[in-house]
Amino acid sequence: MKKEYPCVEVKLWKITHNAKEILSICNKRGIDVIGITKVFCAEIPIVQAILNSGIKKIGDSRILNLQKMKSINCKKMLLRISMKSQSYEVVRYSDISLNSELDVIKELSRTAKMLNIIHNIILMVDLGDLREGVLVKNVIDTVKEIVKFENIRLVGLGTNVTCYGGVIPDENNLGKLVELKKNIMKVFDMDLPIISGGNSSSLYMVMDGTIPEGINQLRIGEGIVLGRETSFGRHIANCYDDAFILKGEIIEIKEKPTVPIGKIGVDAFGKKPKFQNKGIRKRAIVAVGRQDMKVDGLTPLDKNISIFGASSDHLILDITESENSLKVGDIVDFKMDYGCILAAMTSPYVSKYYSEDFICLSS
Incomplete structure (x- = not known):
C-alpha cells in the first residue's frame, strides 16, 4: 500500500x-x-x-x-x-x-x-x-x-x-x-x-x-x-514509548549556513528567532510543519539528526552527522511526545496507518 x-x-x-x-x-x-x-x-x-x-x-x-x-x-x-x-x-x-x-x-x-x-x-x-x-x-x-x-x-x-x-x-x-x-x-x-x-x-x-x-x-x-507516568516522567516497566511514530518525507537537501543572512525580524509566529553559528551544515527539509503538529515534541529516531526549527509547512533538520546516506524522497522517523501526538492525530493533513505486526517483539 x-x-x-x-x-x-x-x-x-x-x-x-x-x-x-x-x-x-x-x-x-x-x-x-x-x-x-x-x-x-x-x-x-x-x-x-x-x-x-x-x-x-x-x-x-x-x-x-x-x-x-x-x-x-x-x-x-x-x-x-x-x-x-x-x-x-x-x-x-x-x-x-x-x-x-x-x-x-x-x-x-x-x-x-x-x-x-x-x-x-x-x-x-x-x-x-x-x-x-x-x-x-x-x-x-x-x-x-x-x-x-x-x-x-x-x-x-x-x-x-x-x-x-x-x-x-x-x-x-x-x-x-x-x-x-x-x-x-x-x-x-x-x-x-x-x-x-x-x-x-x-x-x-x-x-x-x-x-x-x-x-x-x-x-x-x-x-x-x-508508557510513562506523568508526574515525574518515569518509564513504566516493560512498556513501550514508540507506539506512535511520525514519518515525514525529505523534500530538499542542501549545505547552507546556520545563521540567516540579513537583518533578523520576527518569524511567521511573531517570535524573534535566535541562531547558533555552527558554520556550514547539511540541512534537510521534511514536508511537515507547525500546522500539522507541535514540532517541538518531535525526536528523530536517528540520534545523529537534530532539529534546527520549523515553519508552518517545513521542518528543518541538521543531517550532517547522520551515518545514513539520506536523499530527497527518503523518509525520516520521529518519536512524539503527548502534545505532538494530540496535534498530529487531530490534523487532517497527517495520514494515519495502523499495524498489527508483531515481528518487532524481540527487538
Missing part, C-alpha cells in the same frame, strides 16, 4: 501491551482502569487495541468521539465536565459523566427522565489544582442537592490534578478524597463505589505502592500511549 506523507504509524500491539501492563499493576492494588481515547481522537483501531488488553471501560472528553464509538460494546465515560447545552448527547452517549455544577446536573436529570433512564455521575472535587471541581468544604452541601435529582445516580467522587496547576497527586490530597467518601457514607447512608483518583500522574503512586487505599479507579491516557 502506498503511504501518504506525513503520516503517523501506530503499532497497535504495543498499545495493547502497554494497556495490559498498566491494567495488571493497577489491578494488584484494587484499581480499575479507564482507557482514555482523546489523544488519538478515538480512532477505532486504537480503541479496540486498548479493549483487547482487558480494559473494559473507555473515556473521552469529546461528545463527537463518544458518538464515533457508539457501536463499541463497552462502558463509556465523558471526561470533560458536561455542557448544559449538550445534556441530551451526554445522557445518550455516555454511561457515566464527570460533573461539578448543580445546574448542569439538574439538566442531565431532566433529560434522563425524558429518556426514561438513570444517568450515573461522578462528582469532581478540586484538591488544589484549580481546574474543575467542587471545593472540599462544599462537597457535603453539593451532595445534599444532587440526591434530590430523580434520574441521577451519584456513583463516586473524582479529582484531576497535574493537567492545569501542575499539582502532584500524593497521599495527602488523594487521601482527602477517600475521607470525603467516608463522610458522605456517614451523612447520607449511601455507598459511593467509585473513587477516581486522577490520571497518568497518579501512576507513580501505584508503582511505588503509596496510593491511598480506597482509590479504586484511574483514568489513563498518556501511560498507555507513551
Whole structure:
C-alpha cells in the first residue's frame, strides 16, 4: 500500500501491551482502569487495541468521539465536565459523566427522565489544582442537592490534578478524597463505589505502592500511549514509548549556513528567532510543519539528526552527522511526545496507518 506523507504509524500491539501492563499493576492494588481515547481522537483501531488488553471501560472528553464509538460494546465515560447545552448527547452517549455544577446536573436529570433512564455521575472535587471541581468544604452541601435529582445516580467522587496547576497527586490530597467518601457514607447512608483518583500522574503512586487505599479507579491516557507516568516522567516497566511514530518525507537537501543572512525580524509566529553559528551544515527539509503538529515534541529516531526549527509547512533538520546516506524522497522517523501526538492525530493533513505486526517483539 502506498503511504501518504506525513503520516503517523501506530503499532497497535504495543498499545495493547502497554494497556495490559498498566491494567495488571493497577489491578494488584484494587484499581480499575479507564482507557482514555482523546489523544488519538478515538480512532477505532486504537480503541479496540486498548479493549483487547482487558480494559473494559473507555473515556473521552469529546461528545463527537463518544458518538464515533457508539457501536463499541463497552462502558463509556465523558471526561470533560458536561455542557448544559449538550445534556441530551451526554445522557445518550455516555454511561457515566464527570460533573461539578448543580445546574448542569439538574439538566442531565431532566433529560434522563425524558429518556426514561438513570444517568450515573461522578462528582469532581478540586484538591488544589484549580481546574474543575467542587471545593472540599462544599462537597457535603453539593451532595445534599444532587440526591434530590430523580434520574441521577451519584456513583463516586473524582479529582484531576497535574493537567492545569501542575499539582502532584500524593497521599495527602488523594487521601482527602477517600475521607470525603467516608463522610458522605456517614451523612447520607449511601455507598459511593467509585473513587477516581486522577490520571497518568497518579501512576507513580501505584508503582511505588503509596496510593491511598480506597482509590479504586484511574483514568489513563498518556501511560498507555507513551508508557510513562506523568508526574515525574518515569518509564513504566516493560512498556513501550514508540507506539506512535511520525514519518515525514525529505523534500530538499542542501549545505547552507546556520545563521540567516540579513537583518533578523520576527518569524511567521511573531517570535524573534535566535541562531547558533555552527558554520556550514547539511540541512534537510521534511514536508511537515507547525500546522500539522507541535514540532517541538518531535525526536528523530536517528540520534545523529537534530532539529534546527520549523515553519508552518517545513521542518528543518541538521543531517550532517547522520551515518545514513539520506536523499530527497527518503523518509525520516520521529518519536512524539503527548502534545505532538494530540496535534498530529487531530490534523487532517497527517495520514494515519495502523499495524498489527508483531515481528518487532524481540527487538
